[in-house]
Amino acid sequence: MTGFFSYPKRHLKKLIKDGEYVEALEFGKSLEIKYSNDPDYLFIMGSIYFILEDAKKAIPYFKKTLELRNDDVETLMLKTNAHLLLQQKNEAIICCKKILQLEPKNYEASGLLEKLESA
Numbered sequence: 001m002t003g004f005f006s007y008p009k010r011h012l013k014k015l016i017k018d019g020e021y022v023e024a025l026e027f028g029k030s031l032e033i034k035y036s037n038d039p040d041y042l043f044i045m046g047s048i049y050f051i052l053e054d055a056k057k058a059i060p061y062f063k064k065t066l067e068l069r070n071d072d073v074e075t076l077m078l079k080t081n082a083h084l085l086l087q088q089k090n091e092a093i094i095c096c097k098k099i100l101q102l103e104p105k106n107y108e109a110s111g112l113l114e115k116l117e118s119a
Contacts, residue, residue, distance in 0.1 A: 010037070012044055016051075024048050039068040043075055046082075053081035072098055073106065080112065089116055 008031050015024035028045050035041035046061030059090050062079035066072060078093035099109035 009038075009041060009044065011042075016044070016048065021048055021052055025052065037068065039065045039072070041073070042068070046075070047078065050078055050082055053085070057084040058082045059086075071102055073102055076102075077109070080109070089119070092116055 006081045008027075011026050012024055012031070015021075015027060025045075025048050029042075029049060031041065032045075032064045042061045042065040045057045046065060049055070049058035049061065059079060059082050060099050062075050062082065066079070069075070076095050078097045082101070083089075083092040083095060093113060096109045096113035096116065100113065103109070
């Protein structure tokens, strides 16, 4: 977990905090080879793409994050929302069900699942 506090990722998070999303994306891409198996980096990159409303590019980062850390409810929720932006209802349902397996009392996922299944 100490790797999460390395300078490049701190700088990346600062750019995001400052609203410099395009710059953060460019800087993040320059780190990709070094951090390609770091779930924190992958989550950050997926989040940047999601913020920039590029759900199609965000999903692979969230998917890789979940391969490395399969119990990450926050990543699953963002992945759900990315699927919804792309009108991928079935994939969103799958994500909601995974969230509820991890957190049975997650009201956000439960409500969303109910809404998706009834539509």
